Each structure stands twice: as structure tokens, then as C-alpha cells.
Amino acid sequence: MVAEPDGSDDRKPQTDEARSAFTPPPGVGQPQLLEDDQPTSEFALPEGLSTEPPAEPEGSAFEMPGGGPAGGPGSGPGGSYGARQPSSAFTPAHGIPMIRLSKEAPWQDRMRTLLRMPAAERPVVEMMQRHDDQQGPAVPRVLDLTLRIGELLLAGGEGAEDVEAAMFAVSRAYGLDRCEPTVTFTLLSISHQPSLVDDPVTASRTVRRRGTDYTRLAAVYTLIDDITTEDTDVTLEEAYRRLAEIRRNRHPYPGWALTVASGLLAGSASVLVGGGVLVFVAAALGAMLGDRLAWLCAGRGLPEFYQFVVAAMPPAAMGVALTLLSPVISVEGGTSAVITGGLFALLPGRALVAGVQDGLTGYYITASARLLEVMYFFIAIVTGVLIVLYLGVQLHAELNPDAALSPYEQPWVQMCAAVGMSFAFAILLQQERSTVLMVSLNGGVAWVVYASMHLTGDISPVASTAVAAGLVGLFGQLFSRYQFASALPYITAAIGPLLPGSATYFGLLGFAQNDLDRGLASLSKAVALALAIAVGVNLGGEISRLFLKVPGAGRASSRRAAKRTRGF
DSSP states (O other), X not given: OOOOOOHHHHSOOOOTTTSOTTSOOTTSOOOOOOGGGSOOOTTSOOTTOOSSOOOOOOOOTTSOTTSSOTTSTTOBTTBOOXXXXXXXXXXXXXXXXXXXXXXXXXXXXXXXXXXXXOGGGSOOOOOOSOOOTTTOOOHHHHHHHHHHHHHHHHHTTOOHHHHHHHHHHHHHHTTOOSEEEEEOSSEEEEEEOSSSSSOOEEEEEEOOOOOOOHHHHHHHHHHHHHHTOXXXXXXXXXXXXXXXXXXXXXXXXXXXXXXXXHHHHHHHHHHHTTOOHXXXXXXXXXXXXXXXXXXXXXXXXXXXXXXXHHHHHHHHHHHHHHHHTTTTSOOTTOTHHHHHXXXXXXXXXXXXXXXXXXXXXXXXXXXXXXXXXXXXXXXXXXXXXXXXXXXXXXXXXXOOTTXXXXXXXXXXXXXXXXXXHHHHHHHHTTOOHHHHHHHHHHHHHHHHHHIIIIIITOOOHHHHHHHHHHHHHHHHHHHHHHHTSOSHHHHTGGGGGGSOHXXXXXXXXXXXXXXXXXXXXXXXXXXXXXXXXXXXXXHHHHHHGGGSOOSSOSSTTSOOOOGGGXXX
């Protein structure tokens, strides 16, 4: 009998290698595995996690990113943060605006735009001039060159903002990023930080001597324009050589020409207020004598205050002498025109305009120093004229303060006198010969506007002066942008016919005759006219930029006002 095969008999015993120690023995049930012990893929999404981004809840437009209040928990884009947990970097959805500066625009506008930007928003410097790629720019030499250029500009009467723009342009042209220039009335400084971990390098320079030479100023502007232009290669050595040549250059006009120009200025001013031929000659002689005495005092080392005192005395003495000789000599236009013409040649209109401009652009320290200098000069003029007028009153000179000065009725005479004044001012300021004619015509236009509004239209003299000065500033800025030069040569001489010479004289005469009310009223009018000139020139320059191509495009490159002027 054959036994039937059994399944259990067919199974072969397993070896120790094939049997796991953790395998349950036969007959014992398999335990149910937990869900966490089941093998999963590392790329599998956990249960409950969705790949769809959550919908953004609607909120207020004034709510900070992250859903929390400004400065509080949840104000960051990735959750709450505080002093111990700073916020992560955040880029807006519209991106960070890129700043583009038009290279066709004048460097003054480009650098002024960069100066008014926060340091973090300024674009990366684009080096215009080459240097050794292995060592980079020579930082001490670049800073020294920048300070020397700024010194010449500030000593020549340039505004603080324009000096900072020039220093910023030179430092960026030679590859120095993160530079901050600072300008005060007598001190220039510039600081450069190579990186965030390196110590900053700071250099400074003091302006001890000041002089008026607009030809030198124009040469410095030409040098800066060449440095900031890609097409012109100006190395540091070449820049130093050209700067030394500018310093060594002699003035374009000799001393005798300046003396004659001061006489022409005083004579033209006397004719402008109604003087005749004799008054023209007397005013010219008094101004030339005062100019020579001032040169003599300067050679002796006397301060500038006493130079103004001495220069103001001869024109006043000429007026008093003509008054004493009035029974013998008939003087057309009155002797007051002689003294008024002499005052026109001494009033510090250039420093006044620069001081008010610095104040309007936010440089209050420099503006205060400039206006204090103007006050000292004005006190010096008052002292010199008052001494002579007091002596004239003691000699019984019939100085009549009620005899108002009346200009000629012929417009062409006034026009020629105004152009002659601007021409003489341009010579005294040592301007380039190519700009003398243009600035003379600009002064003539200014007087035509003033005379049309005040003499013909019977409008307030302060308002008429402000409008005429605004046109001077407008045309001056346009001329300077066309020539890529400073605006001072086209503005300073053109405001000569608008200076308050007659109001100043009558105010001083009131003090000399112990009429304080009349004197204060006239001097207050003179101060108002002077401020109208300064504000009008600055406003005209700002308006002119509205018609020019603003460097840059977009919100980030718009021309901003200095943060110092915003009140916070």
C-alpha cells in the first residue's frame, strides 16, 4: 500500500540564514503593523499637505506685509520678528526700481540727483577714468584732488550744493564708491569707506583765501566736465597738471582795467537813477579813487572790512563836494545820484545771492556764514558813508532826503546805462571775454522788465525786482547748461542794475540827519529788495530745470529735495 503524499512532508527544513530571528514561529498570527512603521517614499507628500498655494486674504492697504501692525509681531513677510528675531530679506512683487541716469544730461544735474538720494539707493559707480586694475584707484590722491577742486570752487563763490556735486562727480569718476562730501563756509571734507568692514578714509581742507575770478571758475568746470566724460581720458597726473595750470594762470584783465571798470560801473549807475554828464564823471572819479585806496589797504594787509570802509568814502565825498558847490555849479540829476552810483559798486550782491541760495537748499551753516559776511560788508559801507555824510551835515551841505531820484524818461538811455553796469560788473568779476556780451544783454533785459513793471505799470518795487531777478536766474541757468559751465558768470553781473543803491543811500542819510524813522524805513526797503533779488534768482534757476531733461526716469530717479528741508 502506497501512502499518499503529504504537503508537510514535501517542505524542506529552512536553514538558519533563511529564517529571521524576528519571524513569528508557525501557527502564530502575524501582528498588524502600525502606519508609522510602513515604508514610504521620501518624495511622498505627507497626508494633509496640499500643493496648491493658499489664497491671500484681503486686507487694508495700510497694513504692513505679513498681516501685523507696523513694528509689531507679524509685520515681517515670513512671520513675527522682534529685536532677537530679525525679519528676512523681502523683495517687493514689482521688484526694486533700477536707477538710470542719462549721460547726455549735464554732470551737475546727475550728481545733484545722486546726492539727494539715500546712500542705499544710489547706483553702482561707473568709473570714467582708467587706473591700475591690480591696485585699484589711489584713494588718498583721488581724495586730495577732489578737495583741491572743491577749494577752488568754494573760494570762487560757488554755492555749497554745487561744490558737493562737483566733489562727488570727481570721486565717482575715478572709481571711489560710497563717498560723502561735506562743505561748510571755510572747511571741506570727504569720507570714503572701501567696504562695510573696512575703516573709512577721511580727508579735509580749509579755505583760507577767497577771490573773484570767474575765468578760473570756468576752467575748473571744464576740467570737471572732462573728468566725468567717458570720451576724454584724464588721468590723475593729467588732472593735477591742469589744476596747477589753473592756479598759476594770471587774471584776464590788468589792474588798471579793473579800476576803469569800477568807474564805469558807478557812472552808469548814476545815470540810471537820473544823473547827467557831470554826475557821471564825479561818480566815476569817486569810485576809481575808492578802488585804488582799497587796493592800497589790501597791500598793507588790512582786513576786508576796513577796505570797504575806505572804498565807500570817496564817492560820498564827491557827492558832498558837489552839494557844497551847487550855488556855483549846476548839477543835473542831483548830487544824491553820485553817492548812489558809488554804492552800486560796493554792495555785495554776489555773496548775498550765494548765501540765500545755500539757505534755500538746506545748507544752513554755510548760509549763515555767508549772510554774516554780507552784514559785515554792509556795516562797513554804512560806516564809511556815514562818516562823510556827518561831516557834510556839519559843513551845512544841503542834502535833501525828500528829493527822490527819477530816472530818465528816454528808455534807450536807461537801457544803455543798465547794459554798461552789467558790462562793468563782468569785468570786475574777471569773466571770460566770450561771456561778457551775453551777460551784459541779460542785465539789460532784467532792467527792461523791472522798469516796465515798476515805472510804467506802477507795481511794487519788491515784486518787480523779484520777477526781473527770476528771469536773470532762468536765463543764467539755461546759458550755463548750454555751455556746460557755472551759472554764476551769467547771473552775478546781470543783477547789478537791480541792486538797492538808492534805498541804501537814503537810509544812511536819514541816520546822518537824526531822522531814524526815515532811515529805518529806507534800509528796510533795501533789505527787502536784496532778499527779492536773491530769492528771485534761486527760483528762476529752479524753474529752469523744469524745462530741462531731468536725469533718470521713474520714481526712484526723480529730483528730490534735501531731507534737511522737509522738517523731519
